[in-house]
Amino acid sequence: MIFLFFPSINKESVLYAFTFYVVLSFPTLSQASEPPSSIALSWTVAETLVALEAPPQGMWSPSKYEEWGSIRSLPESIFDIGLPAQPNLELITQLDPEIIMSESYLSKIDERLSQNYNTQLFSTYEDDLDVWSELTEFTREVSLSIAQPDTGESYIGTVEADMENLKDIVEDWKEPLLIIRALDKNHIRVYGENSLPQAVLERLDLTNAWDRPTTRWGFTVVGVEELVGIDARLVVVESAGLHEKIINQLSNHGLWQHVPSVKEGTVITVPPFWIFGALPSALCFAESLVEALEEPTTP
Secondary structure (H helix, E strand, O other): OEEEEOOOOOHHHHHHHHHHHHHHHOOOOOOOOOOOOEEEOOHHHHHHHHHOOOOOOEEOOHHHHHHHOOOOOOOOOOEEOEOOOOEOHHHHHHHOOOEEEEEHHHOOOOHHHHOOOOEEEEOOOOOOOOHHHHHHHHHHHHHHHOOOHHHHHHHHHHHHHHHHHHHHHOOOOOOOEEEEEEOOOOEEEEEOOOOHHHHHHHHOOOOEOOOOOOOOOOEEEEEHHHHOOOOOEEEEEOOOOOHHHHHHHHHOOHHHHHOHHHHHOOOEEEOOOOOOOOHHHHHHHHHHHHHHHHOOOOO
16 A cells, blocks of 8 residues: 655646546556666665665665675665655755655655655555555556556566566475574564465465464574474574574574474575565565575574
């Protein structure tokens, strides 16, 4: 869902809103030759814009995203515009974007921006909605917002085709998987229903061993002891810069040695990816997971 904000209600604003509504209502309209300049206040929006070959002028901490996100090398032209809740207004004014985009969970866009720019909020990971369908629709909405509907559909088609190819590679894999990220020596984040990892497993026709309730974002924080009774292949998502330290701490935890996959020496790891991301992150995780399942290693 897209939320639009306009500085005031006048004839020009009404006309603009009507025009935008027409564009959204007729996705077959030809796209603009060049996408509008933009600012992305969320990593999910930013990675989608990059995937659509319409990178934003600015986003929050490009360098941090390259560590924790799914695109390892962002265009050098992207500026760091500060935190979503406290963006660098002076820099944004200098960049003078045609559109500013964010997500609803990051709170309302700064009023000073919504008063002076075309601003849009998107929603993702809503409860009781199919995550893959949400991420696909999110991609369409972003591509429509930058007047690049054809590019959006082409990218969605490419991702779908890649996922089908990856599914074929692991079609004989039957062992349940348990997707986790270690937080410290005692606590684990396990991903299940309504998460990006769950959506990817479903697309690959793989089984998630975690069937307990999760948060809106699709995870549950548990103690190591909760994993001991689960017979599944453990998939550890690395934490950028912290992985080795945390895994070493876990290795000294008595119960960790009794987790079935750890005990059997079948644990595999995958590189960091933006766990709350969109299709670029989903594809990144899928590719890393399939590669790891083909050549399993222990952390």
